[in-house]
Amino acid sequence: MSDLRALYEEVILDHNRHPRNFLKNPPGATHHAHGFNPLCGDEFSIHLKVEDGVVRDAGFEGAGCAISTASASLMTEAVKGKTVAEVEALFRGVHGMLTHEGPAGEVGKLAVLAGVQEYPMRVKCATLAWHTMRAALEQRAETVTTEDPIPNCGVGHAS
Amino acid sequence: MSAAREIVARETHSTALDVAQVRADFPVLHQQVRGRPLVYLDNAATTQKPRAVIEALDRYYRHDNANVHRGVHALSARATAAFEGARAKVKSFINARSAREIVFVRGATEAINLVAQSWGRANLKPDDEILLMEHEHHSNIVPWQMLCEQTGARLKVVPIDDAGEVRLDEYERLLTGRVKLVGMTHCSNALGTINPVAQMIRSARAAGARVLVDGAQAAAHLPVDVQALDCDFYVFSGHKLYAPTGIGVLYGKAELLEAMPPYQGGGEMIKVVSFEKSVYTDIPYKFEAGTPHIAGAIGLGAAIDYLKDLGLGAIERHEQDLLAYATRALADVPGVRLIGTARHKAAIVSFALAGVHPHDIGTIVDHEGVAIRVGHHCAMPVMRRFGVPATARASFALYNTRAEVDALVAALHKVKEVFR
Numbered sequence: 001m002s003d004l005r006a007l008y009e010e011v012i013l014d015h016n017r018h019p020r021n022f023l024k025n026p027p028g029a030t031h032h033a034h035g036f037n038p039l040c041g042d043e044f045s046i047h048l049k050v051e052d053g054v055v056r057d058a059g060f061e062g063a064g065c066a067i068s069t070a071s072a073s074l075m076t077e078a079v080k081g082k083t084v085a086e087v088e089a090l091f092r093g094v095h096g097m098l099t100h101e102g103p104a105g106e107v108g109k110l111a112v113l114a115g116v117q118e119y120p121m122r123v124k125c126a127t128l129a130w131h132t133m134r135a136a137l138e139q140r141a142e143t144v145t146t147e148d149p150i151p152n153c154g155v156g157h158a159s
Numbered sequence: 160m161s162a163a164r165e166i167v168a169r170e171t172h173s174t175a176l177d178v179a180q181v182r183a184d185f186p187v188l189h190q191q192v193r194g195r196p197l198v199y200l201d202n203a204a205t206t207q208k209p210r211a212v213i214e215a216l217d218r219y220y221r222h223d224n225a226n227v228h229r230g231v232h233a234l235s236a237r238a239t240a241a242f243e244g245a246r247a248k249v250k251s252f253i254n255a256r257s258a259r260e261i262v263f264v265r266g267a268t269e270a271i272n273l274v275a276q277s278w279g280r281a282n283l284k285p286d287d288e289i290l291l292m293e294h295e296h297h298s299n300i301v302p303w304q305m306l307c308e309q310t311g312a313r314l315k316v317v318p319i320d321d322a323g324e325v326r327l328d329e330y331e332r333l334l335t336g337r338v339k340l341v342g343m344t345h346c347s348n349a350l351g352t353i354n355p356v357a358q359m360i361r362s363a364r365a366a367g368a369r370v371l372v373d374g375a376q377a378a379a380h381l382p383v384d385v386q387a388l389d390c391d392f393y394v395f396s397g398h399k400l401y402a403p404t405g406i407g408v409l410y411g412k413a414e415l416l417e418a419m420p421p422y423q424g425g426g427e428m429i430k431v432v433s434f435e436k437s438v439y440t441d442i443p444y445k446f447e448a449g450t451p452h453i454a455g456a457i458g459l460g461a462a463i464d465y466l467k468d469l470g471l472g473a474i475e476r477h478e479q480d481l482l483a484y485a486t487r488a489l490a491d492v493p494g495v496r497l498i499g500t501a502r503h504k505a506a507i508v509s510f511a512l513a514g515v516h517p518h519d520i521g522t523i524v525d526h527e528g529v530a531i532r533v534g535h536h537c538a539m540p541v542m543r544r545f546g547v548p549a550t551a552r553a554s555f556a557l558y559n560t561r562a563e564v565d566a567l568v569a570a571l572h573k574v575k576e577v578f579r
Binding site: 005007063066 | 516517522548
């Protein structure tokens, strides 16, 4: 149970039960993107309001597991008020922490997501909102997925 | 043995299954996962392999490995005898009229694609209809959609009811003269529903349609008699029947297979080749271009021997007991909603747990050593029908026990504790 608690931290469970900035498309939102993991079915839209290079507001819609929902919720809180450059640094920090690809930077409260790295099959859940948010900032229209079937195909293939 | 006598023999094979002995036959079951004894309840995805199958592969590669049908040397003769022996075992297992009606393929998916591309492209015209059930696996949907795009034929879908049973009234209504082929799963992988295929095939026959039965979830769990069913095609995968991956079976009525064009061209499937024209060989080899999965077929033969020794009837009774026990036990867990409550089911229990996404269930029960499947089970239309993104699914096999059902239930209580 103890290492399960490292994955399902109280903070994560709380953000799953009561997601922040959820069902919210902020008025005047300027950047949008859609993320979908077809094997899981996790699906989120991320909306950002960016002014003068600063993320003024953020929201998300969709549905997914506790890890993907909490990650999206925590992310929308964390990016508000940050410059685009700071958000990019945060993305790199979180991504590095979850995937060990690149250094884990200073991530503050988002350290609660660190337990996910011990569950390789669930990393794609935690990273979906982040990659979607980055696509929004880069104004990429195509749907984002974090299901890379080669290194991380644990869920969903066979019948 | 005549067909009738063989059916009687199967049905009178009524000794109970010695599950402890059966478990001893499966090496992989005897391991710990995350410090707990493995409880493997993902048998609808793939089954584990008994020692008899593993040893058949080992023996083949150690002693007999050679290419089939084309050598005069001793090893080739032995390999060919073992490979064709496996075909004869499959023939008897599903009671086909002839071993010529047994085509070895990679699996049920390839078998369906073969029928769609060979029989389908030769026989379907614009506005012909293909009738499928709403609870088909994607592998019995997508090949037909591809065929429709190629031929202009149309796909029609028979809805299922809230229990997960085919709406037979709708089936009869949709079964018009335009329907050229009915594709039906014998047993739904996502819901466990066993379709009344014999009755449905009779109706299809009366309407003049050909019938393909997807037996991927059925062949290892209930007796199959393709002559009694009178289906045109029956397909299944070896790996869901305790045999290796990469081997599967297409049964087709001889007269249909004979009339069908080849699926792939190459060696094995020809009589004469010249640059002007090639002459294809006879069935089943016409559909087996290239060197086949010889070891896989031999392993499938060994798996069939293993199942016949235990008796399909005894296996079915044991799994039905597990199904009844698991259904009661899961229904007693507060917040559990069973998805798929047909009257006639295989030992597959799909469920949702209030407030917890299936993937979180899967991770937490895995922590307790319990392997279940979470996701859409390659049956997205079923998920849509029941209004869920995914389900958790426990699927049982002959080596599972009531104690393992208890372990699943205990693990679900852990899930509830975490998500309290």
